[in-house]
Each structure stands twice: as structure tokens, then as C-alpha cells.
Amino acid sequence: MSFERLNIKNMKGYKPGEQIEGPDVIKLNTNENPYPASPEVAAALKNLDTESLRRYPSPLADSFRKAAAKLNNVTEENIIPTKGGDELLRLAITTFVDTDEKIVVTQPSYTLYPVLTDVQGCVLIEVPLQHDWSMPSDFEAYLNSSGAKMCILVNPHAPTGRLLEANYLSQLADSFQGILVIDEAYVDFVDPKFQYNSVPLIKSKDNVLILRSLSKGYSLAGLRFGYGIGAQSLLKPMIYKTRDSYNTDTVAQRLATAALESVDYARGTWDRVRKSRASLTDGLKQIGLNTVPSQSNFVFCQVPSPISAKDLYEGLKQRNILVRYFDQDGLKDNLRISVGSDSENAVLLEAIRSLINTPDLD
């Protein structure tokens, strides 16, 4: 017998990126940081013992909240720690969007958004990006007329890496009657010269929720830790009502706190990734792959004929190099490649060059 609710029965689940193990695998498909977390995180890990795990954790991850508030120049009441950014997305939908209400996202975007919308049983509206992956020109007007309760924008955008300006987001938030979720999972890799900072928006707008993740910027994808930044009134129902009562654990809290407190080390890795991103982008262009200017830790590129993106993906996989291929309309000509270390990127470029020059052999 089948017991699921109808919307669950009818939905498809989320498919995580491949996690193939092995020392020879070059893994450029899930946007992990090529460098490990800071020595301070390593020290926090070594300081843990089983005695500290015997008790329940701090329900609200007090130390982490303090560290995140300090780093972002807000108060602790503007911070909600979560089990990865994904938990924040689920909480936001659970808390604010009823089953008959609408959520607007762009198309393409993070493939988890439709899954979470399906679980809640609300209505997802996907608005196609323009041909050059820029925002639809009438997006602000559309938001107002759609009656949507929530809009989720990932910035820098995934899978293209494009960055929207904070001014644009500010205007959207001002005119939008619902909640604007800005998913900044990749924000740490934005070039500092752009001076992108959306956090001040939360001080004047009670409908902006900013998502942060420690997975990429702090090299802690395995830890599952993220947080939200928003007005106190916006965070309160998530913190005190819909959140699982101990949603983050003692180990993750301590390591995540150490990570934020040693942000200078992380900044060094962001800088290295930005430099590698520039070389990787150049290398891809030289081989003839059309790239989108990226402000994230991945590069989105169009694969030129005669080889198809899928064949290139599979050829690379045969060489133990994993990149991300999206088997969906509008994306089938492209690959998303995480920025690896310089040596990983060099092996990748050589492999692409070889596959493109001899497509029939693979």
C-alpha cells in the first residue's frame, strides 16, 4: 500500500551530484573548495571528545550566532544557523508559503528549488532567463503582478556564475510584496572589486532573507552548515517554531564557529580560487569553449560542435574527471565545471583539448 500525500507521490526527488571516490578522481562537479578548511578548524576538531557529545547541543548554536553576527556586522537576532543552506531554504518555504501560494524562481536555477516546492505542495513559477543568461527584463513587474509569496534568486547565479548587483536586489525587494530569498551559496568567490554586499538590505527591509553556506567558501561541504541573515521579525518564526529543535549539532557548531573566526584563512582560498578561475576561463576559451563571466567557484561553458556536451562529459568521466552535465532543456549544450586546483585544472584542460580534437575516438 502507498501512504504518501498526493503531492509527494507525484513529485520527483533531488538528485545529488555524483560522489565517486578514489585518489585518481578529479572531482569538478559539485563546486567543492580545492583547499581544506583552516588550521583553526582542524584544531577545533582535535579538541572535541566524546564527553562533549554526551549532552544536547546549544539549541540555537549561540557561539556560531555570535561569530556570524560579528562577521556580517549585524546582531545575533539577525542570524539563524541551519543544517546547510538547504535547510534554510526548506524552512523558509515551510514557514512562509502555503500550499496554494506561488514561488517564483528563474530558469535555469538550483535544481533543489522545485523539489522543495513540490514537498510543500505550493506552486512553482519558473521564469526563463534571457538568451545571455541575464534576468528577464520585466522581472520586477512580473513579480508584482504574479502575486507570488516568495522569490528565490541565487546570486552569483548557478549554474552560470553571473552576479546581480545589490542595487537591483534592493529595488526588487522594495517593490515585492512577498519574501525575496537571496541564495548566496557562492558569494565568497565574488571579486572584491565589485564591492557586492547585500547584508545592509536586511536593516531597512523585513522581506529579505540572505542564505549563506560554509560548504564552498569554508571548505566544509561535509559538515552541512549554513545560516540565514534577515530582519529579526522575519527569522523569529523559523527560529522558534518551524526549525527542528536541535537543528545543528555540537561538532558542527564548534567547527563552523572556528571557520568564521578564521575567515582570513578562508579569504586566502577564495583569492586562489579566483585566480584559478581566471586561468581556467582563459584555457577554456583558448580551446574554443564559450564561457560565461563567472563570479562563483565554477565556470559555465558552451561546448562547440562537433562534440556534444554530453559526450564531452562522458569522455572526461572515462578519464576520471567529473564535471556537471545537466540533462535538461536549455542546458544540454553546456557543462558546469568547478574550479579545482591549478594542477587539476591543467589536467582537465588537456583532457578537453584531446577529446575535442579526436571526438570519434571516445
Add this chain to the structure above:
Amino acid sequence: MSFERLNIKNMKGYKPGEQIEGPDVIKLNTNENPYPASPEVAAALKNLDTESLRRYPSPLADSFRKAAAKLNNVTEENIIPTKGGDELLRLAITTFVDTDEKIVVTQPSYTLYPVLTDVQGCVLIEVPLQHDWSMPSDFEAYLNSSGAKMCILVNPHAPTGRLLEANYLSQLADSFQGILVIDEAYVDFVDPKFQYNSVPLIKSKDNVLILRSLSKGYSLAGLRFGYGIGAQSLLKPMIYKTRDSYNTDTVAQRLATAALESVDYARGTWDRVRKSRASLTDGLKQIGLNTVPSQSNFVFCQVPSPISAKDLYEGLKQRNILVRYFDQDGLKDNLRISVGSDSENAVLLEAIRSLINTPDLD
């Protein structure tokens, strides 16, 4: 402006037990294990490094699933790992119970159930236990007539510690049209002489979901790890659709796996807790507190006049001893006391004796 859904706006949140820090605090209010996790868990913790946290975790905690399947004599497909037992409860409700459907629990019971029901916006029916805290005599008939989609029973019961027999649960599951969730957060502390084992039920019934937690039995409350046991058809939508895509992290997976693999060590702590439970129960009786026979790691007792349970709770707190007082109808005469180490229990008993004999002085 307030953006919450109406059911979120109208609900109250969950209130976790007090977590007062300090070396002098005797903490008997949240049912933690007095002994730390096994040396094997400590070794797994020491073997972790930041490099292992750079990548995403195994989405389904493969190693843990194997260990849990082996321990419970089921297949891996009968296991769903979760972020504490609380996540399993939320997932079960999210997956199976629509907003207009009913969930039946007993009253009193775990105070998180009403909170999770409120979040989902479904209808909670609380059926009062009998005067001696045994099940309502017409419960099976009631379940059938209520049209409930789910029934959640905690066994051993919280906050009383009473154990229902597996046969009784089997009959309920057979006649019930909905899903029977058996919350076995405290099952590790059941006296082996009862030979209680509900796991075989899942092989013949596709509507039984068993909840397990590593918080108490494995001394890992700080880790937030639990799991569900059920028929493959029942678990599938939770595993592949409603679960957050990486709901457990690398650290927790490794430590939880090590904990199950060193279950013999844990069994030793369960035995010690059972022995201490017997002495604590005797001690409380000798002072004049009426106790319920407990099969969990806490003792539920009625506080005799002239002191009120609340005054006794507060008197103990002044002496740095925390126990659990429930400020709700039907429970106001009682305290729930976690079984501590023998020395902690001795200090507690002495403090109770002193407070009862000189109530006016506190």
C-alpha cells in the same frame, strides 16, 4: 509586516530542556546518558581531519545504513538515517499527513509531537492515558473510527517510562488503516528479560515506522543522529523525496557508525543505567515519592504533599540539580528525573529528602 502562514502564526514552538553549564551542575532533566560514548567513537573522532570535510557527505550515509541494518537484522533498504529522531518525526508527518488529516497521540506524551503537527497544519488528537498511565482501553477501536492517518506512540512511554508489549503494537498496526510510528528513543534501556522487539513487525506490515535515536543509548545527544526502521515501500518517499538531500553530515555518519559497531560497550552503559534506575526508584520510594515502573533512563514520580512538584523542582535547581517539571495539566504533581550516575543519584536523593523534610526553608 508578518509573513508567516496562518498555522505558523497561531502555533507555539517547542521549548527544549534547560541546558545550564557548569561543573557543579547535576543535570537530570533531559535524559542524557551519564557515561560517554565508546572508545571506538572516540577513535573515529580522532581520525577525522579537515580534508575529509571538504567534500559532500554520502547522501544516504551508506556505512551507517549497513551498520544499522546488521544490528537490527534487516536490509539497508529498511533503514533511513536522520538528523536525530526529531527529523524522522518531521519527515514522517511531512511525507504522509496532509493538512486536513489527523494524527493521534496519547496525552501526556513527547511535547514535540504537537509542535510538528502545528507546523504541518494537520489535526492533532490527544487521547488521555488512564489514571495509572496505561493506554486508553478503547484505543484500538478509537484509531479505527477516528480516520487518523498516523498514530505516534512513544515506547517506552515518555514521560512515565511505561513499556507497551510488542504484541499490543502488532495488533494496533494490523487493524489501523494509517501509519503507526513507534518512537523508541528510550528502547535501549528496556530490561532484556522482557525480550521486547518490535523490529520483526516491519517485515509483515508496511505501516509501521520505528524510530531510534543515538542520543541516549549511545551517549551522543550532541551529535543529533537517529534512524528509522520500516518497510522499504514506507521509507522510499522519505529517502528519495522529502529528506533534505544531505540530511546527515560526514562527522555524524562516521561517529554514529562507530557507535553501532561498538554496541557492546553501549550495552554496558545500558546495564549500569538499569541498575542505577532500580536504586534510584527504591530511594525515591523510601522518601515517599510514588514512582511509575520505568523501562527508560528516567523515573517519573509523584511528589507528595506538603511540598509541590514545582517547589521541589525549584528547590533542587537552587542546589544546582536540574530535573524536569512539566507545567501542564495532569502532570503538575510529578517530576521526571533522568537516571544519573550513582553518585549523582545519591546527591539528588539527599537533596530531595532535605527539601521534603524542611519545605518552608526553601
